[in-house]
Every structure is written in structure tokens, then in C-alpha cells.
Amino acid sequence: MSRRRGVQGRGLVGAALLAVVLAGCGSDGYQPAGPFRPVPEGPPPEVAPPTQTPQVPSPGDPAQPNAGEQAGDPNVVASGLTVPTGLVVLPDGSAVVGERDSGRLLQVFPDRSPVRELMTVPGVDGTGDGGLLGLALSPTFVEDGLLYAYVSTSTDNRVVRFPLGGTPNPVLPGIPRGQTHNGGGLAFDLDGTLFVGTGDTGDPALAQDPASLAGKVLHVDVFGQPVEDGGPVYSRGHSDVTALCLGGDESLFATDDSAAGADELDAVSEGGDHGWPAPGPDSAAPVVDFPAAEGGLGGCAVSGHTVYLGALDGQRVHVVQLDGAGAVAVEPTSFLDGRYGRLRTVVVDPDGALWITTSNRDGVGTPAEDDDRVLRILPPGGASDSPL
Numbered sequence: 237m238s239r240r241r242g243v244q245g246r247g248l249v250g251a252a253l254l255a256v257v258l259a260g261c262g263s264d265g266y267q268p269a270g271p272f273r274p275v276p277e278g279p280p281p282e283v284a285p286p287t288q289t290p291q292v293p294s295p296g297d298p299a300q301p302n303a304g305e306q307a308g309d310p311n312v313v314a315s316g317l318t319v320p321t322g323l324v325v326l327p328d329g330s331a332v333v334g335e336r337d338s339g340r341l342l343q344v345f346p347d348r349s350p351v352r353e354l355m356t357v358p359g360v361d362g363t364g365d366g367g368l369l370g371l372a373l374s375p376t377f378v379e380d381g382l383l384y385a386y387v388s389t390s391t392d393n394r395v396v397r398f399p400l401g402g403t404p405n406p407v408l409p410g411i412p413r414g415q416t417h418n419g420g421g422l423a424f425d426l427d428g429t430l431f432v433g434t435g436d437t438g439d440p441a442l443a444q445d446p447a448s449l450a451g452k453v454l455h456v457d458v459f460g461q462p463v464e465d466g467g468p469v470y471s472r473g474h475s476d477v478t479a480l481c482l483g484g485d486e487s488l489f490a491t492d493d494s495a496a497g498a499d500e501l502d503a504v505s506e507g508g509d510h511g512w513p514a515p516g517p518d519s520a521a522p523v524v525d526f527p528a529a530e531g532g533l534g535g536c537a538v539s540g541h542t543v544y545l546g547a548l549d550g551q552r553v554h555v556v557q558l559d560g561a562g563a564v565a566v567e568p569t570s571f572l573d574g575r576y577g578r579l580r581t582v583v584v585d586p587d588g589a590l591w592i593t594t595s596n597r598d599g600v601g602t603p604a605e606d607d608d609r610v611l612r613i614l615p616p617g618g619a620s621d622s623p624l
Contacts (some may be wrong), residue, residue: 240350251525257292271563311613314344314351314521315606320593321420321534322371322385325585327378333593333610334371337362341383341400344610346589355401361390366413369420370391370479374458386432393418395432395460408460408468412450415440416500421453421480421490421536429463430456431470431504433477433490440513440556443473444623450514453477453490453504455601464506473510473519474502479581481543482534487562489543491522491533499531500524501545524556524564535582537590541565544615546579555615571616576609577601 315335318340322334331344332354339360343352350615352577360368362450366388370507374382374397379401384407396404407430414437436443437449443451446469455463455470463466471490479491481579490505492512499520530551535546544555552570559565573578573621579597584590592611596603 242563249263256590272611275291308348311611312609313346313612314342314350314610315608316612317342317351317593317608319367319595319598320600320608320610321367321369321581321595322422323583323591323593324371324373324383325583325591326373329585331583331585331591331610332371332383334368336367336369336598339368339387341368346612357385357387357396357398357404359387359389359404361388363388364415364418366393366415368416369418370422370433372422372424372430375424380453384430386422388413388418392421393434395422395430395456397458406460407458408432408454408456410449412437412442412576414450417451417476417493419474419477421477423480424457424490425482426486428458430458431480431482431488433474433475433480435478436474436512440475443475443512444509444514446472451475453480453488455506470506471504471508471510473508475510478534479536479546480504481538483538484540485536489536491536491545492522493531493533494546498525498527499533500526501533501536501543501556523558523562524568526550526554526568530554530570532578534580535586535592536596537582538587539584539615542609542615544582544584544590546582546592548578548580548598548600551575551579553582553590553592553615569616572613575606576611577607585612 319336320333321336325331333342333344339357341354346404368387370386372384374380383395384397386395391415394409395407396405397407409523411434416438417435419433419435423431432454434452442448452469453471454468456468474492476493477490478493481489490502490504492500500523503523508520532546532548534548537544541558543556552573555569557565576594578601581593582596589612594608596607
């Protein structure tokens with residue numbers, strides 16, 4: 237597969253950037269913009285459990301009726317949504333799904349019970365490719381009930397946290413915002429610190445700018461403070477980090493969706509430079525890249541030695557098998573090719589099933605009557621037992 241991108245040396249974020257970030261963390265919130273209702277303080281709504289033990293179909297199973305449901309596609313657990321983007325699986329086995337443009341958070345059940353609306357995140361600006369993007373559960377969710385979200389406002393991108401039904405509080409504001417390439421990847425490390433994937437906002441030079449948070453993977457604690465001494469930037473030279481995922485050995489992977497050729501899966505390490513926008517000898521090579529027609533990478537999930545990638549333009553889930561050294565072991569395969577249209581978010585649940593969102597109402601796809609949908613499906617061959 238073709239190689240792209242390069243760099244011109246490495247560097248750490250300077251004291252000026254650190255001062256800007258720390259000053260921004262003192263913000264007291266953001267102003268709602270658009271047709272979104274503010275959410276008052278108060279106790280969060282009760283999150284209902286599934287009504288029955290889920291039955292997870294395989295990709296090729298014919299449509300069969302669920303208990304109490306009319307006959308339908310057994311892979312579809314929710315339909316009629318609009319651009320579902322962020323998704324997290326709760327400890328009870330249900331999922332919270334965020335709609336990019338509306339800012340709504342919805343509870344979706346694996347047994348196809350009716351979807352429940354939980355709240356609308358205020359202040360979300362869904363113009364361009366911004367909006368309510370990544371979601372992540374607090375590492376101590378069972379105790380604190382907190383969700384983290386990467387959201388676009390009218391003036392910036394930011395990470396916020398909140399209990400369901402509560403008011404979002406800023407964790408990391410001041411991430412540059414544009415009409416395109418707003419990033420949105422979120423992933424917690426095993427030590428409870430947070431990785432944040434950002435985009436270059438359509439200005440490729442920002443990806444190499446040490447004074448900008450754009451086009452980077454950031455590493456902060458739950459209060460938005462940098463983990464590394466040099467500042468919040470963990471890696472740079474990215475075009476648009478739409479998703480992050482963590483392997484069992486703490487290997488961090490990022491999808492990078494670019495308008496300039498192949499889209500790639502990157503193995504991210506501290507101080508790394510992934511070479512956008514100019515090729516150079518010091519840039520880290522991607523794990524794998526895909527031509528634009530098969531790309532539009534918007535989702536990333538790891539199970540064992542396998543990485544699953546949701547592809548918007550490719551309308552499929554790519555399956556990348558890695559060896560013990562993190563290199564591609566065999567030629568990548570795919571499944572669901574063209575079956576559900578544009579596929580975005582991919583999340584693995586504790587049972588090894590994949591939760592996948594479609595993105596056919598994003599202004600690019602061709603929606604079916606029941607789009608957008610949330611799928612829950614066993615990947616071909618099941619999940620690997622050994623950690624990556």
C-alpha cells in the first residue's frame with residue numbers, strides 16, 4: 237500500500253502553549269449555540285437495564301424476529317437516528333450513543349428495546365463536520381457516573397465531562413475549530429489518563445505548529461492538565477484524528493482521515509511525528525493505509541490482535557490482523573461491504589460483539605428509510621483471546 241506524509245524533525249510543546257492551555261482550563265463553561273436546550277443541574281435520569289439477555293447474531297444471519305418485535309434485521313438494535321457518532325458501552329450492557337448534529341444522547345439496548353432519550357448536550361455547534369463527536373466513560377464510571385465528550389462549539393473544540401442529565405464542565409477547552417478536520421477521538425489509558433485526537437481544521441500547517449493543539453494527539457489527566465512535562469501534545473503531524481483505541485498492552489492507535497490520498501491507522505507513541513503535511517525521513521510510518529475510496533476512517537476498536545476500522549467512504553469495516561510486534565500479519569480484510577452504507581464508530585463490548593454506527597444522514601451518504609442505525613454484531617471469526 238502506498239506511503240504518505242512526512243515531517244521535519246521532532247519537538248515538544250513550549251511553555252507558551254502550556255500557559256495557554258492552563259489558562260483555558262479555568263473557563264466556566266460555554267454558551268449554547270443553535271437549537272439546543274440547556275440542561276439544568278439536578279439528579280441524572282435513571283438508566284434502565286436491558287429487558288432480556290441479548291442474542292448476538294453473526295454477520296450473515298438472516299433476519300429473524302426478536303421477542304416482542306416485528307421481523308427485522310437482527311443486526312440492527314436502533315434505527316431512525318441522525319448521524320450517531322460517539323458511542324460508549326455501559327456496565328449494564330446497554331450503550332449511550334451521541335448524535336453529532338443534535339447533541340442528543342440516547343440509550344440503546346442490545347435486545348432492541350425502544351431507544352431512550354437521556355439528555356441533549358448544550359452548546360454543540362454541528363456546522364461543517366463538527367458537533368458532538370467522541371464519547372468516553374470515566375475510568376471510575378461506576379462510582380462517579382461521568383461521561384466525557386469531545387464537542388464543537390461556535391468558537392472552539394473542547395473536551396467536557398458531565399453526569400447524565402447534568403451540566404457539562406470544561407476539561408480541555410481551546411482546541412482549534414474549523415469547518416472540516418475537527419478530530420474527536422477520545423480514549424482513556426489504563427492509568428486513567430485521557431488521550432484526545434484533534435484535527436488540523438483544514439490548515440495543514442497547524443499539524444506541525446508547536447504552539448497549536450490542532451493536528452495532534454493530546455495526553456491529559458481528568459482535569460485537563462498535561463501528563464507529560466513538556467505539555468499536552470503526545471504526538472503531532474496528524475490530519476484528522478477521528479478515533480483512538482487502546483490495545484491490551486496499552487498500544488495506542490489512531491485513525492487519520494485525510495483529504496490528500498490514503499487514510500491510515502497509526503501506532504502512536506510519545507513524541508512521535510506522523511508526517512502531515514510534508515513527507516520527511518523522521519516521520520513514523522503508518523501501520524496500514526487505505527486508498528481514499530476504501531477510507532474515510534471514522535472508528536477504531538481493538539480486540540486481541542485485531543483492529544476493526546469503520547470506513548465512511550469505504551462503506552465497510554476493515555479487519556487488520558497484527559502480529560506480536562504490532563505489524564500487519566496478513567492482508568487486511570473487510571466485512572459488511574456496502575450493506576449498511578457509510579459506517580463510522582466501532583466499539584467492542586465485553587462479549588466480543590461490535591457496536592457500529594451508520595452515517596448516511598451526514599449530507600454525504602444516501603440514507604435508507606430507517607437510517608441512521610446502530611448495529612450490534614459478532615465479527616467474522618469472533619474475537620481473539622490474546623491481548624495485543
